[in-house]
Amino acid sequence: MLAKKATDNSHSQESSYFMGWQEYEKNPYDAMDNPSGIIQMGLAENQLCFDLLEQWLTRNKDAIQMRKDGESIFKELALFQDYNGLPSLKKELAAYMSKLRGDKVKFDPKKLVLTAGSTSANEILMFCLAEPGEAFLVPTPYYPGFDRDLKWRTGVEIVPIHCYSSNSFRITESAMEEAYQAAQNLNLKVKGVFITNPSNPLGTTMTADELDIIVAFAVSKTVHIVSDEVYSGTVFDSPTFTSLMSAVTDKNLENHSVWSRVHIVSSLSKDLGLPGFRIGMIYSNNETVVSSATKMSSFGLVSSQTQFLLANILGDREFTENYVEENGRRLKKRRETIVSWLDGFGIGCLEGNAGLFCWVDMRHLLSFNTFEAEMEIWMKILCDVGLNVSPGGSFHCSEPGWFRVCFANMSEEALVAAMRRIKAFVSSVVGVGEDCRNIHPGKRSLVCTID
């Protein structure tokens, strides 16, 4: 009596990525109350700069109290449900997007659609750009949630563009052609390429070469490009970030038909660390997409209370600029710490300059070069060692042995505890030093209920 999508597993939430979260929820680490619990390193959350936001809120009470010039605008906000969004927020978001992209491209508030997080933004774009059964090409490794967000309710298919460690998982022309061919072989009409820049899980920004390849592909195949740039505010090191919008502008493609097939997704969840506030957005050069996506945003509008607060925070441009800089400094320092520790344990990371995570190479710890061996070691790390990191397989990585390890969602104390556990684990796997069970006394059968 129910729809198939409500009863089958097409929501893709049975991936090890989400299962790791569930295990964590059952036994979360706490330094005082549950020191042997699981440490969450599977959540791309940014907790490093809340002091800055809290200080701002203390100085700007009107914004949080829904007051303007000392007067309550509660009624006005409570009633505001225009799907075009608060003009003040859209103006500031456009300015913020420009700023994060080095002011190389000017963003126009009229081309912006507000959505309840980027989850909704990505789905809306799929509804606008493709019919059920049509496909988007997505470079691997990619965020496991895309299997839900892009496919579940839209009926759109994802065809992977396989990327490999041999060239640091960079996109190549031949990989794109292969993916296109694979789609043809499956009788799937390709409607576009969907990229994540900066990449989740790689923690890297795309090179000019990669962007060139993607744009050239979209030109030659007459397809769309969606660029999910939710991590654009987390770039903390060179090379600087180049948005897809800059790439097409640099090539003077404003008058080419590809211009209206370029769509950007962003949000305030990663840079500002506000996933609970659900502020996502679509930026599109295509008027019909903007118009249709705005109507679709009815299914996930942002609370006007939250729109008002963020319009005020972003409107303090001096604060925002300082925040982005300080956030970058702290992320860089945090990454350097973890990379250097892991290096000391003989574990390498892909070189990265963005994001809230490292892409960690544990291939040498696998018993075999298979995804079964990757799952085996992941289960050990989750259940015995007590760390929820995310296996590369859940990101559709083409090679076993890579893991995404988040570093910005925890205190320094928890990070140290995590590193001690990894150190002991590595020693145990390579047969040297203490048994990890001495560090993490929980018995596997007690900790973990994954079959």
Next chain:
Amino acid sequence: MLAKKATDNSHSQESSYFMGWQEYEKNPYDAMDNPSGIIQMGLAENQLCFDLLEQWLTRNKDAIQMRKDGESIFKELALFQDYNGLPSLKKELAAYMSKLRGDKVKFDPKKLVLTAGSTSANEILMFCLAEPGEAFLVPTPYYPGFDRDLKWRTGVEIVPIHCYSSNSFRITESAMEEAYQAAQNLNLKVKGVFITNPSNPLGTTMTADELDIIVAFAVSKTVHIVSDEVYSGTVFDSPTFTSLMSAVTDKNLENHSVWSRVHIVSSLSKDLGLPGFRIGMIYSNNETVVSSATKMSSFGLVSSQTQFLLANILGDREFTENYVEENGRRLKKRRETIVSWLDGFGIGCLEGNAGLFCWVDMRHLLSFNTFEAEMEIWMKILCDVGLNVSPGGSFHCSEPGWFRVCFANMSEEALVAAMRRIKAFVSSVVGVGEDCRNIHPGKRSLVCTID
């Protein structure tokens, strides 16, 4: 290059219902600044009790400042994106739902799914209950937005259950059978009945007989019932409101298979007057639906900031109870005022006991008994008289000449201005008294751009 649904008119927003809003936006009435502008009577907004909410906010600053026991919980809320929602809000919503239903049924927070408004809730239920091309039967007249919410992205079809003024637009067994037969004739599989109780636009609650007919139909045809009860907090007069959930409980159907085919939608947009905050919900007896809808709520989560505020407001149960009572008193008074005025102009209204609108009978003012004549008079009222009321045709009413007139979204002053205009208009139509152009001097061609 775009999906069909992004380029055609399947979003249904070209209905006169939405066109009236657009006209209003171009020339909105303001007593001081634009006294000849259009008065908005097409918006089911509740502005009658903001003083109560404002007073509560003044007394409870912690709730609006994201503080708990004097401490800021900004960080905790900013990070909270669990699609299960804040337990404190769900607990209070369940208690509030029970209260509005006379505590006849106990609502369980575990069966509740939070959504970004009822717009999202209704769409999610369609995604869960029906495949594209399957149908729901919907009694007429019904809210024009359902053509977008239930159909647009889901591919679900609506088949009308035609109701008529002869029995005050009540649902009958034969009307349901006819609709079922009409669906069969169209080769549409019927998956359920979708009702709005209290009704928008009728402003009435369903009778026990109607609910009996609907439940019996769902039992005999083995189909779902979705009951949109977003107006449950606006019942201001007898008979008391009976929720679908009470109806099936009264019949001791908890162990019948129909129990798990009963789903309720609600929101805080109409009773508390908070459409901008986007707090909607699904309540379902079906575990699979609850689980799947919760996952789908990822596409429209409620801002945690707003969840926290409302958990606090509803958590003050004494306040909430008084609010509901006072809101009822004010709505009743407002309705009595407008009904009595209209009666004085020779215009009748369907007897009603709920909602933020009257269902107004202007059949005697039509030049012919057709929907063309209804549109003609609607255009006059909108463009010449300067009132945005909503024509029954946009609600798929089966008979021309009915209009929905909202009364709770305006000041008393604006209401008086609107009534003066109606009075003049009626006089002009029946050829007696002053010309409405004396009251509303705007030239039609200047005011209105609808073709």
